Amino acid sequence: MRVSLDFNSEEPLYTQLRNQIVTAIGTGELELGERLPTVRQLAQDLGINPMTVNKAYAQLKAEGFLEMDRRRGAAVSDGFLSAGGGYEPYRGKLERELKLTICEAFLRGMNAAEFHELCTSIIAGLRLPKPLPEMEGN
C-alpha cells in the first residue's frame, strides 16, 4: 500500500492517512484480512510520529475498517458493515456531504451528465471486498 502525505495541506496527517486507507480498501488495493504495517513501521516509513499513525488506526478501528491484533498488527476488517450502528446513522451524513459536493460542482459549471459520468468512472474503479468466511481462531 502506498501512502502519500501532504505536509502543507490543512487536512491533518492522521485524516489523510485514514482517508487513503479507506480508499485503498474500496478500490481493492487493500484486501479483506490483509495486514497493514505496524504503527511504528508505518510511522518510520512516512517520517511521522507513531502516535499520529495510531490515531488514524484507532479511528479506522472504531469505524470497523480495521481489526487490531496485539502481535500480528492491524488487519483490514469487514466490521464497517455493523460498526457505528450500521448503515442508517451514516445515511444522513452521506446525504448532507453529497449535497454540498454536488452544489459546488454544479455552481462551478458541471452538469448532470458529467457528474454521473464521473461517478460511473469512479465506481468502475472499485473492487469491493467479499466478506471472509468465518474462521476458527480469530
Next chain:
Amino acid sequence: MRVSLDFNSEEPLYTQLRNQIVTAIGTGELELGERLPTVRQLAQDLGINPMTVNKAYAQLKAEGFLEMDRRRGAAVSDGFLSAGGGYEPYRGKLERELKLTICEAFLRGMNAAEFHELCTSIIAGLRLPKPLPEMEGN
C-alpha cells in the same frame, strides 16, 4: 435564509456557515444578487462572534460566491465561475473528494443504482442561478 449551527459538531462554526450558504445558493434558496445579513446582524441572530461570521464571508468572497459592498452588505455573486483559476484546479479536488465519498458509501453497503438515484434526487432539488446581466453602477 435559515442557518442552523451545531455547537457540538467538530466542524468549525465558520465552515458550517460557509457550507450552508453554498448549498443555499445551489438550491436557489439564495438568488444571484440577493443580499445577505450583515456580519454583525447574522452574528447576533446566531449568537456567535461577528469575526466568526466575517471569516465565513471572507472565504466565500475569496471563492467568488459573495461580493462585498461597503455599505449595502454582502451579496451573492457569480464570480465563482472564474474565481480560483476557474474550473480546472477544482476538478482534481472534486475527484478525490468524490472517490472517498463513494468508497465509504459502497463499503457500507450502497450499490451503484442507489448511489445514482441519490445523486439524481439531490440534483433534482437544485435551482442554479442564471448569470445576472451586466449592470451600470455595480
Next chain:
DNA sequence: GATTATGTATTATAAGATATAATACAAATA
C-alpha cells in the same frame, strides 16, 4: 522462562486553529 515487538496509555511540550472580546478605521449611506 526470557526476550522481543505489538497496540495502547500516559505525560509533556510546542505550534496552530478556533472562537470570543474589545477596539479602531476607512468608506459609503443617510
Next chain:
DNA sequence: TATTTGTATTATATCTTATAATACATAATC
C-alpha cells in the same frame, strides 16, 4: 455630521494537531 458597513488589529482562552519520551500488558518467538 452621524451612523453603519466590512475590515483590521490585538488579546485571550480553549481545542486540535503533532511530536517526544516513556511505560505497560499481551502475545509471539527464541
